[in-house]
Amino acid sequence: MTVQESQAEELLHRFRQGDVRALARALTLVESGHPVGQELLKRLRGQARAKVVGITGSPGAGKSTLTDRLILEARKRGERVGVLAVDPSSPFTGGAILGDRIRMMRHHQDPGVYIRSLASRGALGGLAGATVAALALLETFGFDRIFVETVGVGQSEVDIARVADTTLLVLTPAAGDAVQAFKAGVMEIADLFAVNKFDLPGGERIIQELKSALELAPPRPGGWHPPIYPTVAATGEGVEALFEGLEAHYQHLVAHGLLEAHRLERARFEVESVIQEWGRKRTQGAGDLVARVARGELSPEEAALALLDPKARP
């Protein structure tokens, strides 16, 4: 047994006993790409299943406050809840997001809730491979439901839909929010919509616009019709109905045998992410090849081939 294997063994033992500190340690190891984390994941893979809910939407839509309320609903029903809050890594965003997240901290007193913040790959990048690995870990720890909250800027919204069982898009009556959703093609991704801050003017109009747009949208697997929920996360209004909607979507997946397809799509996403990450790293380390591409001596395809197969290096 190698040192890594025996370290993984010991951590695994505590992890399986439900030791939250072992979970925290395992998440750190996985996030940093440490071999012990890899070993741990390998042993835990395919062992458990939680309901995974992705929560996305534009900045300022109130996603964190809504997640906070959804945690309460889940706890009322006796569920154990894990939360992954994915932050973009830009220095410009730190402050505001941290402020929202602090509200969720009250759950830290509750042993039935575990909250973890993760940095995403880049300021605008999609979900990092590490996020999906962290999610895989959380799933095997015995949570009933896991919320993955991402700041919705483009790619991460598409990624979350590939990773989660259920994807919730949070909008507000703010000008431009609906337009943004339609233009960005997010309409095709969300399983449910929350029109949050519904106490602001314009909420009904957004609902009508969403309804019209959804009538034109392509049909969903199993004939699912994405419902729209007005919510006021600050007061909790509408959150119970929204939670029931999340549960209804999950039951729809089960009833129509669609869960398996979701899990396959997530695995596909994981493999693609690994290849993309390798491509990025190897390209960063190949200054000479890149310079030859820039000078037109080599096509990008030839350089890619050389990077992926050392024996074919031209």
Added chain:
Amino acid sequence: MTVQESQAEELLHRFRQGDVRALARALTLVESGHPVGQELLKRLRGQARAKVVGITGSPGAGKSTLTDRLILEARKRGERVGVLAVDPSSPFTGGAILGDRIRMMRHHQDPGVYIRSLASRGALGGLAGATVAALALLETFGFDRIFVETVGVGQSEVDIARVADTTLLVLTPAAGDAVQAFKAGVMEIADLFAVNKFDLPGGERIIQELKSALELAPPRPGGWHPPIYPTVAATGEGVEALFEGLEAHYQHLVAHGLLEAHRLERARFEVESVIQEWGRKRTQGAGDLVARVARGELSPEEAALALLDPKARP
């Protein structure tokens, strides 16, 4: 000489004579990944240089109208202009974008302007590899300046900054536009800002917000300070100053020897894109491997290794 080589030879001959139909044909071949397109690119690579300006910003910011005006400015100065308009491929966006683009069509009468629309990879995907290949072709055709207009939804904004010499971010006084820019980390990417639709209320406020945010931003190469231009694309107001700003940025790159670094970054992006595309295709075609990852029998890393190196297939 293979059939492909002789076809490429004939097309190359007409391309070099400045035949616009040969350019159009070549772009189609490159966009579809046809071998003759590959052959053509190989022969033309590294031969010419245009000033490449990326134009991005949220949907509805008036990017197409502004591009239309910038084309006029370039033509006033006797420049030959190429335009790549990258459309997201979502069915929900087609209409609105097409409408804006029609305005640009008036330039089709002008032999000094060539406009081409390209579909991006996915509804929310970044710039497709095909877009960069099309750009490489345009550059060798003899244009003095090339505008690449992308609908700014996350990843494509980051991508455009890696591909263009100069990146222009178009904002409007609309609520949420500035916030969006700060949160998404786009501040760090743009070389110039246009606050378009400046005749609407709130323009001055956005400029002040941008200025404050830029004071906190990390320093740029060569000490560049991103300028902010108020514009009204509909009337052309402020567009001449903006055009001069684009030119000033290019001259800054030249004066500080930064162009080369930009070209290397673009080459790096091209190689990464090829690897990412291969990863996606191979993963799509590997149902069995993906199923084993989903069942936890194989880690994503093991599956990726197997996909990239057939000899290592477990």
